[in-house]
Amino acid sequence: MPEITRLSGNSDWIDLDFVERERTPEPAMKLGIQMYLAGLSLSNTVSALDSLGVERSRKAVHDWVQKADLQPVSGKDPNQVAVDETVIRINDQQFWLYAAANPQTNKLLHLWLFSTTTTALTELFLNELREKHDVESALFLVDGAKHLQTALDRAGLRFQTERHGNRNAIERIFREIKRRTSLFSNCFSHVEPTTAENWLQSFARWHNAPN
Secondary structure (H helix, E strand, O other): OHHHHHHHOOOOOOOOOOOOOOOOOHHHHHHHHHHHHHOOOHHHHHHHHHHOOOOOOHHHHHHHHHHHOOOOOOOOOOOEEEEEEEEEEEOOEEEEEEEEEEOOOOEEEEEEEEOOOOHHHHHHHHHHHHHHOOOOOOEEEEOOOHHHHHHHHHHOOOEEEOOOHHHHHHHHHHHHHHHHHHHHOOOEOOOOHHHHHHHHHHHHHHHHOOO
């Protein structure tokens, strides 16, 4: 798996301030978080840590990722923003994953899960994006979704319809998310929506991390 080669890269992007009396050495915790977000299952991550002399449970690794509260870094100033949405299943329910990416860097800027898709929720997503990043002068690349175009128009943000080209950046990211969730039978099972969203935010932080 190509993503695993990134495990030798910088891990400073993982903040372990949540650690209080954790008995696991911090380098092992960072490695466990990296391995899980890079594509290993919880079982395989535990096995890899065990081979290094660190015995922890699948729940422990899961909890590390949840407690680290990883998410994309704010304060970016992109020239273009690709925005789209895709369906994510949590248990037996559909959720919509909204995501914005900088197509010039292939980095995720913001993502959020909603239980439905409406113009009002799209406006909320865009407002959160504007709070995190300077996108006022950016050109938004969108598909033919009318509610997205309406929300951008109401927000006074420039946009153009593009089905290929630079907007493919967000499609590539969605394909990777779909590939990862396929490890869970294309569905987050036995978790709360907030847990699934936390994993997706953590995945975004890993995706953006320097090699």
